[in-house]
Amino acid sequence: MIPMESIIDITLKFVAITVVFTVVLLIVAYTVLAERRILGFIQGRLGPNRVGYGGSLQPFADLLKFILKEDIVPDKSTRFVYFLAPVITTMAAMMTMIVYPFGPEVNLPFIKTIPLVVAHFDVGLLYVLGITSVGVYGIALAGWSSNNKYSLMGGLRSSAQMISYELALGLSLIGPILLAGTLDLTKIVEMQSRWHGMGWLILFTPLSFVVYIISAIAETNRVPFDLPEAETELVAGFHTEYSAMKFALFFLAEYINMFTVSMLATTIFLGGWNCPFADLVFERGSFLFALVSVLAFLVKVIFFLFMYIWIRGTLPRFRFDQLMNFGWRFLLPLALLSIFITATMIFLNFF
């Protein structure tokens, strides 16, 4: 006989996983719509506004279209790797979702106190970095297995870019880790709860934040770092030969990656679920406090998503040598400088 406690535990885990994946995928689907509408606004046109009220059903129409399209596999592709690549990309994008704390601990009446995080992990931050680094394979293998020179060039560019910017990304996170003294994302957020939820780490490490944002945009292959899929040079880069649902998986992975790096930025630098002064109004641990916190978390993440779209509508694309020079000669030393400053200030007991 399985004890009651563990049944509740397992049920809660399943509920948590289902809720997190559904909500995140819905937000991701609507990010695509928001991107098209906002880009339309920036470029002085309408964007998709026909399906549903103001285009609100457009993501589902797109999905239906992707499912119903013919799936074309290039004749001389390396079959196994060709099918493996989108799977790796999507899995790597989705797996990081489970370690982010979406909210504080909440007392559920009659059940127990639960933390609003799917998996509590001692080295959550390293887990995120590890899974992100595995995501490179999907793109590199997709480019290689398509047996197409544009795809191969796109895949090579992308892996070079992701390897280069991963360094700056990892180094930019060291400053906040030094301050927090832990790799556990839940503890990092709780540490930022002081001063009524205003002890955000961006106040102490603004330079790291700038480096993180720039390298996060490069990691997700977005404008102005979208060299792997530069249309004018490489058709569509690594996913030129992918069609129908396999293309949709790459598309989905790109937007999930945007969402997860935004979540990481929010968690590490912008206080995670901490809503300023919410603890003065609501009692900690109550349901309303949790609700406000989750909303605060989502608002911060959506701000980053909006910034992504804003940048896409504003900036032109880098040239490849500019990209490499910028990453290695500017961003990496800047990240090291930021670590140096933070470490020195901790050494002098400044914080």
Place this chain on the structure above:
Amino acid sequence: MLVLLFILFGGLAIGCAVNVVAQRNPLYCAISLIGVFVSLACLYLMLAAPFIAAVQIIVYAGAIMVLVVFVIMLLNVEQEEKRNIRLGFLVPVAVVLAAALIGEVAFILWSVDPNPTLQPSDIGLTKSIGDALFTTYLLPFEITSILLLMAIVGAMTLARRTGMLSPGARVIPGAQLLAVSDIDPSASHDDQTPISSATSDEAAQILGVVKRDQSKRD
């Protein structure tokens, strides 16, 4: 439950490892090796060493193997052909080494206590690793970092070859290297001085040769 997971990941690791040797296509070998590293990371996790598991993924699967895959793709290594074994004497050596390895494993299996007394250990945790690395093992740690620095400097020296460029030459990363004979067909083919420049005209200027077919193209 734990035994089932151990069998799953152990079997996956062994299967992938056999695949690394058995596959003829180098890219499949590389993918199998990634599989080995990921299964090993899962085994580390089961041994309550999350930090080592994460580092295993980041360093081996995320950095080293990416470079290996990158090189395989860049050189477009074709499927390795089956050829006669020239180094035939290596086969008995391999048998002897395998026997030694199996003997060691058997000795370890025989010598360990089958019913160990379990006690909590914090060897694999981030804090204990950090403590050990920056106190007890500080000197090896620093020596390793110097070794890495030497490797970086060596790679830079081998890749750049600045001595062969004229002082005014502009080096563009990713630009092609041109030999003199590419610009001036009449030049001696023994001169293999590589120069780096953005265009062939600039290369001709640096080398001090005039392109022959320039008038024709205009």
